[in-house]
Amino acid sequence: MTTRAHRPGATMGDQPTDVPPGLDPERLAGMLDEERARWIEARPKSAALRERARRSQVHGTPQHWINQFPPPVPLTVERAAGARLYDVDGHEYADFGLAGTAALWGHDHPAVVAALRDQLGRGSVTLWSHEDHVWVTEELHHRFGLPFWQFTVSASDANRFALLLAKVTTGRRRILMFNRAYHGSLELTAAVLSPDGEVIPQPGVEPNGVDVRETTKVVEFNDLDALERALAPGDVAAVLAEPVMTNGGAVIRPEPGFHAALRDLTRRTGTLLIIDETQTIPAGPGGCTREFGLEPDLITMGKCIAGGVPAGLYGMSDTVAAAAARYTEHGDGGLGSTMASGPLAVRGMRAVLGEVMTDDTYARMNRLGERYERDIAAVIARHDLPWHVGRLGGRVSYAFTPDPPRDAGRLYPSVGSAARKALWLYMANRGIVVNPMSGGGLMSPLTAETDVERHGALFAAAIGALTGRNGR
Numbered sequence: 001m002t003t004r005a006h007r008p009g010a011t012m013g014d015q016p017t018d019v020p021p022g023l024d025p026e027r028l029a030g031m032l033d034e035e036r037a038r039w040i041e042a043r044p045k046s047a048a049l050r051e052r053a054r055r056s057q058v059h060g061t062p063q064h065w066i067n068q069f070p071p072p073v074p075l076t077v078e079r080a081a082g083a084r085l086y087d088v089d090g091h092e093y094a095d096f097g098l099a100g101t102a103a104l105w106g107h108d109h110p111a112v113v114a115a116l117r118d119q120l121g122r123g124s125v126t127l128w129s130h131e132d133h134v135w136v137t138e139e140l141h142h143r144f145g146l147p148f149w150q151f152t153v154s155a156s157d158a159n160r161f162a163l164l165l166a167k168v169t170t171g172r173r174r175i176l177m178f179n180r181a182y183h184g185s186l187e188l189t190a191a192v193l194s195p196d197g198e199v200i201p202q203p204g205v206e207p208n209g210v211d212v213r214e215t216t217k218v219v220e221f222n223d224l225d226a227l228e229r230a231l232a233p234g235d236v237a238a239v240l241a242e243p244v245m246t247n248g249g250a251v252i253r254p255e256p257g258f259h260a261a262l263r264d265l266t267r268r269t270g271t272l273l274i275i276d277e278t279q280t281i282p283a284g285p286g287g288c289t290r291e292f293g294l295e296p297d298l299i300t301m302g303k304c305i306a307g308g309v310p311a312g313l314y315g316m317s318d319t320v321a322a323a324a325a326r327y328t329e330h331g332d333g334g335l336g337s338t339m340a341s342g343p344l345a346v347r348g349m350r351a352v353l354g355e356v357m358t359d360d361t362y363a364r365m366n367r368l369g370e371r372y373e374r375d376i377a378a379v380i381a382r383h384d385l386p387w388h389v390g391r392l393g394g395r396v397s398y399a400f401t402p403d404p405p406r407d408a409g410r411l412y413p414s415v416g417s418a419a420r421k422a423l424w425l426y427m428a429n430r431g432i433v434v435n436p437m438s439g440g441g442l443m444s445p446l447t448a449e450t451d452v453e454r455h456g457a458l459f460a461a462a463i464g465a466l467t468g469r470n471g472r
């Protein structure tokens with residue numbers, strides 16, 4: 001069934017958008033139009049800034065995502081505090097998007113703010129060693145199990161270097177990723193499966209000088225047969241995987257036995273395993289690696305790890321570390337960046353690891369996440385919708401499928417759909433910002449319980465309006 005909803009601007013989706021089962025297409029189209037108009041009308045300053053930005057920014061926005069996601073006029077933030085955003089037009093929002101996990105600990109966690117303020121008076125970047133580096137890499141070894149760690153400026157860079165080191169270690173040139181996974185702005189991972197199962201460049205990225213058909217194998221998450229076939233020739237340097245998929249339109253969990261089989265298949269074929277924990281830190285103080293007892297060869301992360309200062313990290317086994325040492329033996333190899341591991345970023349990491357990523361923090365985020373999930377589940381049950389809600393610690397999302405989604409291939413078209421846009425706008429017009437891709441929410445230790453309650457009430461009202469069973 002196709003919606004007649006107006007869908008201006010680019011969307012993340014490259015397939016036709018369906019109206020989720022259980023929703024009334026007419027009501028959905030009406031909500032989208034109404035909420036768009038309401039959003040624009042209440043944001044004259046944001047709109048004026050947008051017009052100015054169009055003359056000096058490629059998309060009229062600092063990042064192209066902002067242009068692709070729901071609001072017709074970008075949310076233009078004047079300041080952020082706690083787990084709230086304040087826009088230039090005087091609106092306040094409970095922020096459940098949290099900068100796509102980059103602001104997971106809230107926008108001004110007191111421990112992070114105090115540490116960064118102190119460090120700003122002591123130097124931000126020196127290119128020399130500091131005691132905090134040693135503290136951080138020892139702590140990461142303890143939490144995540146891998147002995148050696150390197151600093152980067154972002155999670156994208158952590159993945160870039162991890163893939164490079166996998167090739168250096170194995171002497172192989174190809175990599176494998178799961179369909180519709182996102183690992184950052186890397187040419188190598190800008191690949192998807194076509195409907196007939198061929199690897200093709202992600203729509204829109206060609207030509208970029210990289211032929212992903214040569215460099216990258218892609219299989220669906222949880223498809224062990226396809227994985228086995230892809231690894232069998234022994235030409236893949238590494239599988240790069242999120243332990244739980246978070247970017248495919250909802251939280252997609254590994255099926256029982258998936259990780260054990262993934263590790264077994266990679267070991268048997270001499271393929272390295274890179275676990276990308278960038279989005280899965282909400283699972284626990286040692287990410288999914290610790291929660292699930294994973295044994296990867298490399299781990300990558302970034303986003304929230306330095307409390308808001310750009311930073312990334314990758315950890316590696318003894319074998320990979322030995323290859324890294326050889327690769328950089330003469331000093332010109334290029335595994336770093338002058339801006340990686342500056343004392344400001346590393347002080348942020350020390351504050352996050354030492355004072356924020358504690359059992360108490362996780363207990364609070366989990367509790368809020370449970371409530372958020374329960375509220376969504378209650379609405380799904382009340383309206384008898386064939387939808388599924390899932391949670392990974394303080395990360396909650398729902399899918400327009402009756403069963404837990406097992407791969408992103410079928411789920412991804414919901415990203416950028418009229419339903420996601422209408423629901424995002426409905427909530428944001430009433431002071432709640434959710435994740436624009438999945439409609440889900442992230443809990444921070446600074447998230448107010450009352451905001452979680454408000455989210456539940458608004459979600460119920462929005463779905464009531466869309467099913468027509470609660471009136472509008």
Ligand SMILES: Cc1ncc(COP(=O)(O)O)c(C=O)c1O
Binds near residue numbers: 183
């Ligand atoms: C799983 C995953 N890995 C890596 C990245 C890249 O992070 P960044 O854009 O901060 O470099 C992202 C970004 O969304 C991500 O979701």
